[in-house]
Amino acid sequence: MIEVSHLSKKYRETVAVDDVTFTVRPGLVTGFLGPNGAGKSTTMRVILGLDRPTGGWAHVQGRPYTEHSSPIRTVGAMLDAGQVHPRRTALAHLRSIGATIGEGTGRAREVLDQLGLRDQGRRRVGTFSLGMRQRLGIAAALIGDPGVIVLDEPMNGLDPDGIIWVRALLRHLATEGRTVFVSSHLMGEMAQTADRVVVVGQGRVVADMSTEDLLSGQAATVSVRGPEPERLSEVIRAAGGVVEREGADNLTVRSIDSAHIARLALQHHLEVHELVTQRRSLEDAFLELTHDTTDYRAHSTTETAALT
Known part of the structure; x- marks a missing residue:
């Protein structure tokens, strides 16, 4: 599992994460929701050892990510699908990652097939659409067959068919007993995908509960x-x-x-x-929970008309 306890992170005078505590358990898809600037990406970076916390701690499987002898086999992560050399082929990219843990071309082809990229392995990544790069990023996260999956906006850029497919993949990974932690701005998809949601605003947790409980608490x-x-x-x-x-x-x-x-x-x-x-949607619940924690909020149509 993933355990985050009293986690804080400051960048000079800016508080990105403020005393955040939550647990992501195996066998569930946990959605990580919040407005832009709420601290989601920073929290994920701390979990993956890419940033040092100012206070508190984040453990994966009982210890910091960097202390695992084979981190890629412990946690599969995708924070930015665009971080791939554009002149590399998809197969070469996955093969280079697999080589660090003793996996060969066979495993690279296996995850390409699993992610629907079987016929794209010889193409250079620079020619990929955004949706294809997202799939390649998920493939890279799965190459070590990890027990913990951390994905930042995995459905970004996917067409409807791709979104449905990723939803099914995440559900399947959870049913295998893996810990699945996913951030997304697509509230409708999270309502159908996530068993549990952690909602943050201005660096603090504003809700941590099952999706069912969150929605059932909304008046019909x-x-x-x-x-x-x-x-x-x-x-x-x-x-x-x-x-x-x-x-x-x-x-x-x-x-x-x-x-x-x-x-x-x-x-x-x-x-x-x-x-x-x-019944009110997850989007309605999210907007209510984060109403006072959004840094940038557009005027309504009525308010805009009154200002002009």
């Missing part, structure tokens, strides 16, 4: 559409619901669920054309 609304919205509103309010009118025949209801609304409509012989429960 019910959208109801029917030909008699006024009567339906009265019935729902009398039952304790909070109702807002949306358009000519649509209501947004809080405080009671869709099953209760359906029973009320049936009891009062009210026609309902649409009844949809709308």
Whole structure:
């Protein structure tokens, strides 16, 4: 597993990470979320021994990453898929990494095949698209068959098919009992991929919980559409619901669920054309959690109009 305890990192007067503590456990995909500048990349760099912490510590499998006798076999990491010599072929790049741990061409070809790059091994990396470089970066992370996977924005630049494929790969790695730690800005994908999320803002942890618990804690609304919205509103309010009118025949209801609304409509012989429960997304939860920790926030359309 990955253990981070009271981790802090300062760059001169700038505090990038401030007393961060969390644990990433095996058998799960853990999403690492936060606005730009929240300290995600710095935390990952400290975990991988690329930066020294100002305070606290980060251990992988019970010790600092740099103390492992074969770090590549312990942790597979991708922090920047672009850090590859553009004139190297994909196969040569993976072969050079594998050679440091005694792996030959066979293992390089195996991970190329696993990442869907079987026919691209002889191409120079400089000719790769962003999505192909992302796949090559993940291939490099897997070449040592590590028990811990650390990936920074692995879905960046991938097309929809590639995103679905990476999601399936991460889930598969977790089911094998590996520790999978992934940062991403794609909230919809993290909602479908991550079992657990650690959310940071301005260098501090603002949430550390299962994805299910985070989403279940978000209040649901019910959208109801029917030909008699006024009567339906009265019935729902009398039952304790909070109702807002949306358009000519649509209501947004809080405080009671869709099953209760359906029973009320049936009891009062009210026609309902649409009844949809709308739970807030991971993106909504993320924006709420990080609202006060975002350094740069755009004005809404209304605010922008008022300023002009």
